[in-house]
Amino acid sequence: MLADDFTGAIDTGVQFAQQSIPTLVSNRFQQLDQVAMQDFSVFVLDIESRHMMPKEAESRVRETVELALQNGIRSFYKKTDSTLRGNIGSELSALLEASGESVLAFVPAYPKNDRTTIAGMQFVNGVLLHRSIYSTDLQNPVRTSYIPDIIAAQTSIPVRVVEHVESIQFNCNSAAGKRIIVFDARTDKDLRSIANHLKRLGFLRVSAGCAGFAEYLPEMLFLKRGVVRAIDCPTQLLVVCGSLNPVSLEQIEMAVQGGFERIVFQPEQLLGTSGLLGRSGELLIERVQQTLFAGSDIILQTAQGVEDIHRFHAYCHEQAVESKEIPRSIARAVGELVVSILRFHSRLTPVVFGGDTAAGIMEALRLPKVLPIAQVAKGVVFSRLIDASLDIPLITKAGGFGSPTIIREIQDFLS
DSSP states (O other): EEEESSHHHHHHHHHHHTTTOEEEEOOOOGSSSSHHHHOOEEEEEEEETTSOOHHHHHHHHHHHHHHHHHHOOOEEEEETTOOOOOOOOHHHHHHHHHHHHHHEEOOOBBBGGGGEEEEEEEEETTTTTGGGGGGGOSSSSSOOOOOHHHHHOOSSEEEEEEEEEGHHHHHHHOOOOOOEEEBBBBBBHHHHHHHHHHHHTTTSSSEEHHHHHHTTSSTSSOOOOOOOOOOOOOOOOOEEEEOOOOHHHHOOOOOOOHEEEEEEHHHHHHBBTTTTTHHHHHHHHHHHHHHHHTOOOOEEEEEEEEEHHHHHHHHHHHHTTOOGGGGHHHHHHHHHHHHHHHHHSSOOOOEEEEEHHHHHHHHHHHEEEEEEEEEEEEEEEEEEEOOOOOEEEEEEEOOTOOOOHHHHHHHHHHO
């Protein structure tokens, strides 16, 4: 399975792990060695391609699939964002070309999280995608809701829409050459029916979608099952929010009202040449340490809204830092800080909002392994994080997922 960000990789991998299928999530293909292939049935690779240029994302997918084929892997799933951000067309076409298949089934709906596909149009909470909050996403704004147009912007491979499950066989067999087929789905019953039809037609070797459709793949594929070992769950939380999604911002405000201490980063603390800098950075670390030693929960937040982002951009302009480097620089600095905290405070459960922030933590850990275990809620995943010196729980959440009280739900889950 190939994902374009880390929270998406974990969210998709847990669909298998919670059905006793050993699953490994990583951001390094090197971890796909013979030992891993014996111990795990599913390997989920975060290729961090959402913010790449289309050609770069295409090359990353193609190279990864070719390496996987050399290692004996024969089934592939391209995890895409449920709001269709990123390089959808270039990545789907690269998977189709590199795999040697002629048909790629694309099922982008996630009904449990109110993402539905109707007549080839993507809806979020009943609103057309291009009229939702994702149309103003700072890094990947979505300008249209019609999925074939989104795909066609990056590939010339023909795209067809199947509106009714009963017509799948006709549509799959009626066109010559390579093609991408988009399936409508409004309910989980639709997803299951599509999965059954694709299995019967032999089109599950190469498919794509988000975690919604992935939930139905374990019962369709012949995968080795085993024991997915749990882990001790410290109830003290280190919440790290790098998301500007209004859903995440509301969740953070609810937690602050419930008694969490919050620290909002300042630009000069994150965007220097070596991460957290100067006296301001030292004071920040001291405050975090004091809060944790007192046994309190804490929230680290990169920004509370667009105004904070403007301050980051203004600071970067003063320091002659390119704007396009801001998200990655912030994620890298936050990752280094979080990892230093975790190495010092081993009795913490980190909770990470946002794929870029999670990727920054993984980068700081160099070669971690993540074993998804269970879902706290849809899109909110409890995992085991392992590197050379850490073996701790980890909870991750995509920016737009979860109820306003999700942090309270996480506390109840850990208890």
